[in-house]
Each structure stands twice: as structure tokens, then as C-alpha cells.
Amino acid sequence: MNVRRYKCPVPEPVAVGDLTLELRPLSQMQIDLSFELARMRFTSRGLDPVGDTYELEEAIQLLGAACWCLPEVLRRLYPLAIWRLLATWGKVQAHNTPDLDKLGKHLRWGVVEDPGIAMDGAAAYQSTSPAEFYGKPTGTLTVGQMAYFLLVRQAFDELHVNDKKVTKAWLQRMRQSD
Amino acid sequence: MAPADAPKRLTIDDIKPPGREVVVVDWPGRDRKVGLLHINCEEEQDSYFAMRSHFRKKDQSVDLFSQEATEAEEMLQQVYRMLIDPAAKVADYRVFSDADQARRRLSMSERAFFCRLHDQLFAGPKGEGED
Numbered sequence: 001m002n003v004r005r006y007k008c009p010v011p012e013p014v015a016v017g018d019l020t021l022e023l024r025p026l027s028q029m030q031i032d033l034s035f036e037l038a039r040m041r042f043t044s045r046g047l048d049p050v051g052d053t054y055e056l057e058e059a060i061q062l063l064g065a066a067c068w069c070l071p072e073v074l075r076r077l078y079p080l081a082i083w084r085l086l087a088t089w090g091k092v093q094a095h096n097t098p099d100l101d102k103l104g105k106h107l108r109w110g111v112v113e114d115p116g117i118a119m120d121g122a123a124a125y126q127s128t129s130p131a132e133f134y135g136k137p138t139g140t141l142t143v144g145q146m147a148y149f150l151l152v153r154q155a156f157d158e159l160h161v162n163d164k165k166v167t168k169a170w171l172q173r174m175r176q177s178d
Numbered sequence: 179m180a181p182a183d184a185p186k187r188l189t190i191d192d193i194k195p196p197g198r199e200v201v202v203v204d205w206p207g208r209d210r211k212v213g214l215l216h217i218n219c220e221e222e223q224d225s226y227f228a229m230r231s232h233f234r235k236k237d238q239s240v241d242l243f244s245q246e247a248t249e250a251e252e253m254l255q256q257v258y259r260m261l262i263d264p265a266a267k268v269a270d271y272r273v274f275s276d277a278d279q280a281r282r283r284l285s286m287s288e289r290a291f292f293c294r295l296h297d298q299l300f301a302g303p304k305g306e307g308e309d
Contacts, residue, residue: 045230047227051226053222053223060219074219075223076218076219076220077218078199078216078217078218078219079218079222080300080301082219
């Protein structure tokens, strides 16, 4: 199981004519913000945010966030291209959404057997929040990143804290050996 | 605010002007040809906004009871945007100067014909782009 894809989501390149876009998974806050921007485009014109044209705008805003591209650029594409891009983004997003049971089991194994995961567990244990662990605002973290943080921390916690094996000196040694 | 390691946002200047798909077709009932432009998202949305604006100007509500009229107006707005000079093949060279002119000069059957032809010519392979 490649858990790195949850910790460090990799954008997927997609060619659209002359343009290559990189589609990346989004956090729930980024998704909500995209929908809000789409809604504002309609309500600012005094229109109800409903219907096919509104759904197209939602897709454009969502893809704008996913490929870090201005909506004005995406609006130059044909609607079919937008729906194809959205379908591809759906796969990227699903790829970053882990099966929590499987990931949890793997990380419980990893904190014992895999030094990289063990280090992540120690770092997560020391972090006060996922934002501190990743060094990014919480709102920008994907579902996979949040799950990875919580589960690796839990796995580390179960292994060490319950057995009272964690000491400041141990954590210090772990940091130095990184 | 964008994260520090985020890539630069793409802007319109970053891409070449997209080549637009245009098919020259016969204008039924008239001895002339016309360019049929594949309308993009922007033009599709503009058609919808223009339709809503048209009804607002006339102080007419848009609801289930006016569905037929709104669909007809949106179709007209789309046809106005898709019919272009066959020689120019550029989106700016529209056949009609504005939607009102298109409304006066295009019959209902002509509007429906061009709309249907547009969908037939530019629709992707069956099943693509859905769901």
C-alpha cells in the first residue's frame, strides 16, 4: 500500500488541446469555496443558483481550484471538455480518499516496521494540529492528508503511549536520526 | 491566500488563442452558406444570462409556466452566437449584429434547425461527457 499518495497528493497531468493542466485533489474547504464562488456569480446577477448553466459554473470553479487555473481560461473550453475534466478530477479525488480501515491497519504495521512512517507518527504525536504537521493551513489539506495525520498519530499513540515507551529522550533520538 | 509553494496561476495570456471549431453549412431555404461555430462555456453561459436579462427587461418571470418561452429565447441567444461569417471563421464576425436582429430575421424553424445541427456536429462520441 502506497501511503505516500495520501500524505503528499500528486497532481495528475491532463492534456486539453495545447494546454496541459494538472488536476490535484481538493480539501473540503476548497470545494465549498468553489461552490460559493459559483453561487456568487449567479446571485450577483440576481439569478437563482439552479439549472444546467449553474452546474457548469460549479464545475468550472471546482476545476479552477483543482488545476490552479483562472475560471476565465476554463470558460474558453467547450462544455464537453469541462465535463471530461470533471470526471478525471473525480478519479483524482477518489484516489486521494483512503479506505480508513486499510490505511489504519497499514499504519499500525508501519509505525513498527517502516522508519518513515514511524517518524511521521512521532512528528504527528508532537504536533498540536494537522496544520503544524504539514506546515500548511488546515483548510488546504486534502481528505487523504487529514486521514493520514490522524491515523498515523493514532497508530503511534497506540504503540508507544499505551506501553509508556515514549520519552522525551526517545523522541529526541528519533529526530536526530532523521 | 495561495500557499507559498503553489504554482503560478494560469492566465489567458499563458495560452494560445484556442482554435475554434467552425463548420460551413448550407442555410436551408436561402441560397447561401453560413459558418456554424462550436460555442464554448463562456458563450453558453452568456446565452443564459442574456435570456434572463431579456425576460427581466420585459418584466416577465422565469418559472415553470414560462419554460417554453425561456427555452426558445435561450436557443435564439445561442444561435445568434453560433452563426458566423463563413469566410472569416472567427467568433467576432457574427452574422447578426445583435440578438434583436437575429430575433427579427430568424424563423423559429431556422433557430431549431441550427441548434440541432450544432448538437449533431459537435457532440462527442455517445456516452462521453455524461455523468
